[in-house]
Amino acid sequence: MEDKELLKTLCMSHGPSGREHWLGDYVTEVFSEFGQVTRDNLNNIIIHKKGKGKGKIMLMAHLDEVFMIITEVKENGFLAFKGNGIDPKTLVSKEVIIHGKEAIHGIIGIKPPHLMKDEDRKKAVTIDSLLIDTGYSKESLENIVKPGDYVTVKGNYKELLNNNVSVKTVDDRGGVVALYRCAKELKNIKHDMDVYFVCSAQEEVGHRGAKTATNRINPDIGIAVDVTFDCGMYGLEHGDTELGKGGVICIGPNIHPKVRKHLMKVCKEYNIPFQLEVEAGNTGTDAWDIQVAGEGVATLLISIPIKYMHTSVETVNMDDIKNTGYMMAKLIESIKGEELEELVCF
Template sequence: MDIKETVISLSHLKGASGYEISAAEKVHEMFSKYCPKYEIVGQDNYVEYFGEYDENLPLLVLDAHIDQVGMIVTYVTDDGFVKVSNIGGLDRRLLPAQPVVIHGKKDIKGVICSVPPHLTSGGTEVLSWEDVSIDTGMTKDELEKYISLGDSVTYDVKCRELLGNRLTGASLDDRCGIASILLAFDMLKGKKLKYNVAAVLATQEELGERGAKICAYAVNPDIAIAVDVSFAYAIGEDERKCGKLGHGAMIGISPSLSREISDNLINTAKKNNIPYQIEVMEGLTSTNADRYSVSRGGVKTCTVSIPLRNMHTPVEVIDLKDIELTAELLADFIKED
């Protein structure tokens, strides 16, 4: 499979938390060539079962969330400006002058209003959500034909290539995790496996791992790996708290995770000469792993994260090499030696 084209196509799917159905349906189509069986759990959570089921094997879940951060329409002013609030943890520092799309009866393009520097008195404060307005160029009466309160809003950006193996765009968190699972499944075709494997395309992660909580209970796996993103080092950040782009997957170690699974992933990487990084967390992981580890009687859980810069912005940056190395790690962990 062409991993670059896969990541780009995934990043262009629109699906803010709670509004994932269109994206979920399209991603389901991508998994159908590997997964003969699937189920929909709760609100649009697709569970894709890889290959043939063997009742003698334990069930391993690879979880990647399908939602992205975004905004929700709260009001339309008499002047035709669209007021919004956040869906998930958007960085408000970047909002002014950003192009956006309102997903109503049809998509309406707009831009977030920005006060010119000539009209400000010195420094500009970070916008509060009460001050965020979208200009579409339409009147209130025109807008009300196409949009409604509660419609979702996402950044209007395309995924673009940078130098080397790097891409930049929105929603790479966590579409690159989905891409790595797809690539791992491609690598596992025709292989003998140690586990029954299910990919969980979880919704509403950005609202508190809600989809994962439902799926953890319903699917009831023996082992779960949350395939997500984590912080990649950039200028001004603490290197000790970040991974590095192009250096491989970040294997999680935390009191809230299974050290057994962490060690097995590390040993798999060493045995197969797969570059990897260690991500130490002192408590909860702020990923879907937190929901699996305490579901029912507890699930052996770990995180495998792809380094990403500029998280929750329209210019997230990833290295395709890390997605490929993550897929290799997952595939070698799953297949028989």
């Protein structure tokens, strides 16, 4: 399967935190050619590709997406909701999917400016000021939707210039595609370490899948693959991460220094483009929980730069996804069992 095809299918699907199993069968089918696929009690999907049994390395990308949840069914087919990880400004005029007894479509509208009072025009958009309009009567809607039902944004897949793609939930299904690319690169390679690819659950609500999966696998090395901000227009004001210049290797206390330096050495040896990013504290990713699982895990964070994070138009460069997968594959090839203990020591 081509990377773009997989990214499109994953991103156009729906799987909010706690409902990753909606994508479970598809992900299992896609990854089953590379190893044994299992799921744990928290909906983590774990693919075990056997090596020579000389150590274990875990690669993790989260499968869940940001979401909304219904709090009240109102008159005239309107629904009140709360959000998780979504700026309410980005929800105005969006089409959404309400996952009730059946999936139904809704729209999030706003009062036209012609009808607003002056003070209303100056107010910030808040979740509490927004409603989902379904067009149903309240009586009909109550038979389909109830408080606690999930809502996700409906996205559109667009291919842009320079091998860029715009679609929802690149965070972090772009990372899942990077795992797939790595698995393809390793398919016929006899590597020393056993490899565990993990599509983790509930990252967006506290990295919960990372905790349980890492404790179960107990890897010698753990790599979180997530997304980071680009530094272009509407991106970070300070920094130099850009789309199309490779995966971003993190430096900081969450990251094992020797393993990180080894990865950079491998990238230089194989001319794999990469960028650097410094995080002085919490990286806000699964890496934060991987590192302190069990007795501690030598941890890396590799991020794929994107634009417009947590919106319906997240934009990514496909070469960055490919090269992120490629650098992980070459890292795994390079690690010899007899050198592992020294590598993971400080």
